[in-house]
Amino acid sequence: xxxLKKVFWFFVAIVVxxxxxxxxxxEMPSAPNDGCMKCHGQPDIAAVxxxxxxxxxxxxxxxxxxxxxxxxxxxxxxxxxxxxxxYLPPKAVCGDCHGPVNEExxxxxxxxxxxxxxxxxxxxxxxxxFMSGDEINGKCAKCHDSRKTIQSHSxxxxxxxxxxxxxxxxxxxxxxxxxxxxxxxxxxxxxxGTAFKMATFAELAVLSNGANISKIIDQNxxxxxxxxxxxxxxxxxRSRNMRLWGMMTPEVVTHNYQIMVxxxxxxxxxxxxxxxxxxxxxxxxxxxxxxxxxPVEKGAILDILYGTPDFYMMGSTRSTALNIIGALIVAAGxxxxxxxxxxxxxxxxxxxxxHHEA
Amino acid sequence: MRHxxxxxxxxLPVRIWHWLNAFGIVTLCVTGLQIRFPDYVNVFGAYKxxxxxxxxxxxxxxxxxxxxxxxxxxxxxxxxxxYVPTLEDLKTGxxxxxxxxxxxxxxxxxxxxxxTPDSKFNPMQKAAYLVIMLILLPLVIVSGILLMYVAPLRExxxxxxxxxxxxxxHFLLACCFTAFLFVHIYLATLxxxxxxxxxxxxxxxxxxxxxxxxxxxxxxxxxxxKPERKDMV
Ligand code: HEM
Numbered sequence: 001x002x003x004l005k006k007v008f009w010f011f012v013a014i015v016v017x018x019x020x021x022x023x024x025x026x027e028m029p030s031a032p033n034d035g036c037m038k039c040h041g042q043p044d045i046a047a048v049x050x051x052x053x054x055x056x057x058x059x060x061x062x063x064x065x066x067x068x069x070x071x072x073x074x075x076x077x078x079x080x081x082x083x084x085x086x087y088l089p090p091k092a093v094c095g096d097c098h099g100p101v102n103e104e105x106x107x108x109x110x111x112x113x114x115x116x117x118x119x120x121x122x123x124x125x126x127x128x129x130f131m132s133g134d135e136i137n138g139k140c141a142k143c144h145d146s147r148k149t150i151q152s153h154s155x156x157x158x159x160x161x162x163x164x165x166x167x168x169x170x171x172x173x174x175x176x177x178x179x180x181x182x183x184x185x186x187x188x189x190x191x192x193g194t195a196f197k198m199a200t201f202a203e204l205a206v207l208s209n210g211a212n213i214s215k216i217i218d219q220n221x222x223x224x225x226x227x228x229x230x231x232x233x234x235x236x237x238r239s240r241n242m243r244l245w246g247m248m249t250p251e252v253v254t255h256n257y258q259i260m261v262x263x264x265x266x267x268x269x270x271x272x273x274x275x276x277x278x279x280x281x282x283x284x285x286x287x288x289x290x291x292x293x294x295p296v297e298k299g300a301i302l303d304i305l306y307g308t309p310d311f312y313m314m315g316s317t318r319s320t321a322l323n324i325i326g327a328l329i330v331a332a333g334x335x336x337x338x339x340x341x342x343x344x345x346x347x348x349x350x351x352x353x354x355h356h357e358a
Numbered sequence: 359m360r361h362x363x364x365x366x367x368x369x370l371p372v373r374i375w376h377w378l379n380a381f382g383i384v385t386l387c388v389t390g391l392q393i394r395f396p397d398y399v400n401v402f403g404a405y406k407x408x409x410x411x412x413x414x415x416x417x418x419x420x421x422x423x424x425x426x427x428x429x430x431x432x433x434x435x436x437x438x439x440x441y442v443p444t445l446e447d448l449k450t451g452x453x454x455x456x457x458x459x460x461x462x463x464x465x466x467x468x469x470x471x472x473x474t475p476d477s478k479f480n481p482m483q484k485a486a487y488l489v490i491m492l493i494l495l496p497l498v499i500v501s502g503i504l505l506m507y508v509a510p511l512r513e514x515x516x517x518x519x520x521x522x523x524x525x526x527x528h529f530l531l532a533c534c535f536t537a538f539l540f541v542h543i544y545l546a547t548l549x550x551x552x553x554x555x556x557x558x559x560x561x562x563x564x565x566x567x568x569x570x571x572x573x574x575x576x577x578x579x580x581x582x583x584k585p586e587r588k589d590m591v
Contacts, residue, residue: 158406158409158410158413159508159509161509161510162508162509165509243516265404265405265406266396266404266405266406266409267396267397267404267405270396270405271396271397271405272397304522304526305519305520305522305523305526308522309519309520309521309522309523310515310516310520310521310522311521311522312521312522312525314393314394314525315393315394315395315396315397315405318394318395318529319526322526322529322530325530325533326529326530326532326533327533329530329533329534329536329537330533330536330537330540332537333536333537333538333539333540333541334537334540336540336541336544337540337541337543337544340459340544341544343464344463344464346464347464347465347466350464350465350466351463351466352466
């Protein structure tokens with residue numbers, strides 16, 4: 001009897017597992033990840049798996065382009081007995097699908113220093129425009145200690161800390177291009193005096209009272225931030241221990257890692273002129289740990305004061321209004337010698353007799 | 359009837375300060391121009407060179423300012439006497455001086471003010487130097503020093519309304535200095551000879567033209583312990 005019971009349960013288990021995996025494999029074209037995520041999307045899988053990173057965050061994964069191609073595009077030939085048979089499924093090589101990037105990267109000075117996976121988690125990939133600057137630099141910080149980087153760069157780079165805080169490493173170490181200014185919202189606990197950190201979705205949701213969080217800045221909901229909205233938002237932030245932190249980020253990323261010689265010359269950025277500073281975005285955290293951006297009215301970065309009170313890039317973000325005021329001041333000073341000198345010249349005879357000393 | 363008298367008006371430390379300061383500020387203006395308009399102005403080659411020079415000149419000017427104010431406050435103790443306009447200066451002196459610069463000067467009348475070691479500046483000079491030396495220069499120095507340490511001083515920047523506020527003020531103050539320079543150098547040529555005011559800034563001795571019959575304003579010069587030196591250049 002007991003024996004029969006055992007056999008019965010054994011069959012049930014086989015059937016469950018068989019249909020389970022059968023279903024998941026059959027479903028693959030439409031929902032390519034569901035079957036696998038039943039196990040790999042559970043945090044407790046880490047307890048049984050040999051590889052502690054076998055857990056895949058379903059929220060982050062579902063936002064990636066890789067989730068569209070599905071698990072088996074990269075892990076083909078998952079054995080039918082998976083996972084009990086002990087065979088670990090194969091893993092694709094990035095270069096199979098990203099040939100050009102792979103080639104470019106392998107040829108670069110960094111090609112032998114880190115693999116694709118050291119900088120990318122294949123289950124959490126995102127395009128650079130859906131990431132915050134902090135996050136992108138965080139990839140490098142895994143191996144390049146930020147403090148040491150600041151130290152080594154300060155040997156030749158004035159205000160190295162400021163530069164490293166507001167630039168991406170890849171802006172100087174790859175030929176990534178099409179720079180824009182990304183303004184992200186940072187916060188800190190009031191009165192703590194600690195460093196500002198990226199504001200989380202939850203924090204901003206409180207500010208927006210449950211409405212779409214973009215409403216806290218894009219008040220009229222036209223998916224475009226006007227200068228007036230930006231100013232109002234900045235004002236709003238000041239009283240809340242928050243700030244908008246601007247970074248110069250490339251929209252097009254390349255992998256040709258190197259020491260870019262022309263980045264020695266500050267004028268690559270600082271003489272790029274105010275035309276280069278026209279495009280900017282507000283970077284908002286999404287629910288899934290990703291980021292979205294909302295375009296800001298053209299030229300807001302160049303606003304005299306309140307557009308971006310904390311972002312200023314010498315040489316490139318000067319305000320035209322201020323230049324005009326400055327020029328008027330200088331012109332006023334210059335006009336005195338010119339006018340006075342003119343009359344002085346006309347009336348020089350009146351003072352002739354004073355010049356008895358040579 | 360009149361004769362010339364030599365009066366020792368500008369002590370050596372003040373002269374050294376002045377030319378260090380003048381050289382420093384001119385350097386700051388030119389490098390500053392390149393730093394703000396790098397796409398148009400390139401005097402010092404690399405941008406970094408302009409920044410390094412600007413920072414160095416700023417440090418020199420800051421130190422020399424500290425020495426200047428220390429000298430006048432502690433050693434000579436004449437800052438208030440020389441630089442703060444008296445009530446009399448404000449009520450009539452400034453207008454008399456302006457009247458001279460804008461009218462009677464052209465008619466060939468003499469300067470109503472006579473330099474003495476105790477009253478070396480005319481009321482307009484006093485007012486202008488006071489604003490420049492005790493308000494604008496300290497402000498430009500402080501804003502400049504802050505801007506040299508943006509990342510470490512970020513908290514302070516937030517309190518002051520953001521980096522743009524500071525950069526904007528620094529720029530407008532610099533424009534004021536440039537404007538001042540034009541006026542200052544020009545006014546310095548208005549002595550009885552164009553170089554008359556430059557000489558005392560070089561060797562300390564001011565040549566005064568004294569109307570013997572009126573004697574007005576020359577009283578202090580007679581009580582000056584230094585001997586008269588007629589032909590000193
Ligand atoms: C912005 C920089 C400058 C400042 C703040 C400045 C300030 C002053 C001050 C406070 C005095 C009175 C000195 C005293 O205590 O006896 C003075 C005198 C003088 N400065 Fe300057 N100066 C500057 C630049 C220059 C430059 C570039 C020149 C000429 C190239 C110049 C020429 C003179 C002359 C000739 C005098 C004596 C005439 C007078 O008493 O007004 N200064 N300056």
